[in-house]
Amino acid sequence: MSKLKTFIRTKLTAVFLAVCIIALPIAAPIASVNAAQKPDAFMVFFIQTVLPLLMQIQTLCAAINGGTQSTLPRMGISAGHGGNTGAYANGVWEDVKTLEVALAVNKEFNARGYTTLMNRTDNAKCDKETKLALYKAWNPDILLEFHYNIGTGKSEGLEVWYDSGNANGKRLAELLADKLSAVVGLKNRGAKGDDNSPLGGFYVCGSFPLGVLVECAFLDNPNDVKKLDSTAAREKFVKATVDAVAEFSAGK
Ligand SMILES: [Zn+2]
Incomplete structure (x- = not known):
């Protein structure tokens, strides 16, 4: 035997x-x-x-192979929208910005040994149903989705959404909101609970045991967008994202 x-x-x-x-x-x-x-x-x-x-x-x-598999959570890294959809402001589509962030975050997770799955790696369209089916088949331990917000032109800051009533989601969202806003100097708008409405933007993240959605900055506020655009800021942002997930996982 x-x-x-x-x-x-x-x-x-x-x-x-x-x-x-x-x-x-x-x-x-x-x-x-x-x-x-x-x-x-x-x-x-x-x-x-x-x-x-x-x-x-x-x-x-x-x-x-018992014992050789990674104990790190398997990460779904989702770039919101795709194919010139989502918000549009000052000549920029939201899905272009979410892809930049998601690709950088994905690279950092991989560099630290995490297994990841992105919903898209180019500007192809990716609707909610396709994304949901993809991640349902893969079953990530944590799903992180990235978006850019839209407001009055003067609205500012970063916020992180979680499924209302999900204590783990709330803790991870709070960690992410605190760390990410601090490292790039964005206003911390905090962690916010969502009711997982099928009509809402949180529909995909809310369909998993642990999914959170980061609204990185306000697309229609050039000062906000600028805070995330430099190479140095992006580097701090992606490192803080992985740090937050690591801290969350260590505290479970
Ligand atoms: Zn969006």
Whole structure:
């Protein structure tokens, strides 16, 4: 039995890769035909069938390799909107700014050993339903979503939304609001509870045990936007984001 276990532990990854290499030339032409004929159906098939299957294989490998898997939370990093949607002010679309922040945050999480999944890595459109299906299939421990706010032109500051009644969400939101506003000199508008309305912007984050939404700054206030735009400020912001998650996880 122990010989079998040793064989599985040492050979499973190689066997899995070999199966993939053999299956790829067979699957690729079928997939490309499906994708060309029915792009939406193929995307649904990928999210609902292929992605969960890959996750099961990853979980199985981690379980067999017992003790080697990461204890860090698996992070969903979501850039709000996409494809020139969301707020628009002073010639800039919100989704362009949320992507800049999310990419930088994602890079910092990866550098510190976290497993992450982004909803998009370019300016493609990503509606709420697609995003929800993607993260439901992946099941992140923590989902972080980034947006920019819109106000009167003079409104200022950073705020972090959590699911009302979720004590963990409230604690993480408070940590993020305190740290992120402080490091870049934005006004701290605090942590705010949301009722998870399907019509609200918090719909996706509120669908998970722990999801919070960061409204980074006011897009229609150039002074606010500027506080996050320099390389130095962005670096402080992304480090503080990961620090807040690490502090939250250590205190659980
Ligand atoms: Zn938004």
